[in-house]
Amino acid sequence: MKKMFFLLILLAAILGCTNRDKMTKDEISPMYYSLSGKVENGVRIIDVVAYKFGFNPDIIVVNAGDKVRLRLTSLDVTHGFKLEEIGINKRIEPGKENIVEFYANDVGTYEFRCSVFCGAGHMKMRGWLIVK
Numbered sequence: 001m002k003k004m005f006f007l008l009i010l011l012a013a014i015l016g017c018t019n020r021d022k023m024t025k026d027e028i029s030p031m032y033y034s035l036s037g038k039v040e041n042g043v044r045i046i047d048v049v050a051y052k053f054g055f056n057p058d059i060i061v062v063n064a065g066d067k068v069r070l071r072l073t074s075l076d077v078t079h080g081f082k083l084e085e086i087g088i089n090k091r092i093e094p095g096k097e098n099i100v101e102f103y104a105n106d107v108g109t110y111e112f113r114c115s116v117f118c119g120a121g122h123m124k125m126r127g128w129l130i131v132k
């Protein structure tokens, strides 16, 4: 019985992980996420690491009105950071810090994706920017 319970928990965890890949904008509740990075001289600075196949963090949270600086690095190959609704598409070259700056003007949840094909899991490389 105990074993069965454990298996159910494991299954739930696996399904939970899989579902996160398919999460839609409406399933993200901004109130559960705290602000990302640190503010220095009026700029919110956030480090984001790209790897095969994901982003860390994959949920980035800022305040509306923030000036945001993303410091993008790659652990392996060239990736991309595309945030279409804000007009950002930046290559993330490995071995360097790739900087993106923008103003988070409008409250909302925005999807970002890898925009450089990087292998079998490329389509899974995505995350969310929450402006609250």
Ligand SMILES: [Cu+2]
Binding pocket: 078, 079, 080, 114, 115, 116, 117, 118, 119, 122, 125
């Ligand atoms: Cu990629």
